[in-house]
């Protein structure tokens with residue numbers, strides 16, 4: 404297949420990290436949107452992208468860009484794409500779409516029109532329509548339609564890349580794997596020094612840290628991607644890309660990872676998830692209050708307390724956030740502390756001045772990763788400085 408644009412989607416706030424990942428993989432950056440980065444390449448390049456990217460959600464390989472005012476024009480333009488060259492004879496097709504067009508009230512209608520154009524064309528060429536439906540585990544086509552601008556893509560990821568496949572036991576308020584990876588990357592932790600994760604919940608941050616520390620491609624944990632269900636997929640080439648990634652991964656790293664939670668069920672789930680991810684031997688688990696998490700040497704401490712939207716009661720959480728500030732000040736000197744939260748009022752209860760406040764989105768909620776430098780002599784912030792210093 405020819406060289407074309409490849410759009411990698413990601414949650415809002417993540418394009419800067421996604422861009423760094425693409426550049427490290429030697430892909431050019433063509434453009435950046437609020438929730439995606441555009442690069443270019445041939446179809447086979449999507450293998451490495453799906454395998455290696457930690458912060459991307461979907462790798463979309465562009466087939467055609469065109470204009471359409473309404474669904475009839477959309478159908479006609481899509482009927483001209485040689486779908487029989489992409490969808491296998493015994494294939495199953497799923498169409499997804501993102502639509503902002505005044506003639507379309509429901510994006511499902513645009514998906515249906517797109518699906519009709521594809522299966523009608525294939526019926527004409529082969530005499531048989533492919534099966535279609537909502538499952539994303541085989542061939543997936545994505546339609547983007549804003550005003551009159553359309554682009555149609557092969558979704559080479561299929562299921563979003565955030566579904567790494569290791570989180571078999573999710574608990575209340577788990578964090579998406581891509582977000583956890585983005586947080587670890589934002590801290591700069593790379594396997595040196597300690598990664599301490601009190602309040603670990605189902606272990607997502609600790610597991611993503613272990614994968615990053617090992618330089619292990621997250622896609623090695625998955626056995627199915629959309630590109631495998633597109634005609635011309637080369638199994639031998641894919642095996643080569645996987646082998647190269649395995650060789651580039653280390654077996655251990657210099658630092659340590661420590662994950663604790665007050666809930667024995669959470670720690671049990673985190674351990675099981677780490678086993679599935681193949682990193683349980685690299686994480687020290689413990690059941691304890693965050694303030695009793697064992698600390699040695701230096702490194703980073705990353706905490707994701709509940710922030711009231713989905714679990715927890717505000718008054719109790721205020722105490723918890725205040726306690727985190729005390730824990731940082733009293734026990735964590737020599738570390739860089741991080742609090743990930745979607746509640747600015749609770750964040751202020753930490754009562755320390757953040758050095759950085761990095762915006763992220765978690766399930767549509769604007770959140771911040773607050774960074775605190777915890778050197779000797781870290782002081783409480785004076786009341787009148789708080790609102791300026793935590794610009795959530």
Ligand SMILES: C[S@@+](CC[C@H](N)C(=O)[O-])C[C@H]1O[C@@H](n2cnc3c(N)ncnc32)[C@H](O)[C@@H]1O
Pocket residue numbers: 574575576577578579601602603604605606607608663664665666669691692693694707708709710
């Ligand atoms: C928002 S969840 C963390 C989710 C986690 N990032 C994940 O991906 O699964 C907050 C966690 O803090 C834990 N927690 C609450 N109070 C705690 C305390 N005093 N000490 C330790 N852990 C606590 C809860 O049991 C819960 O697992």
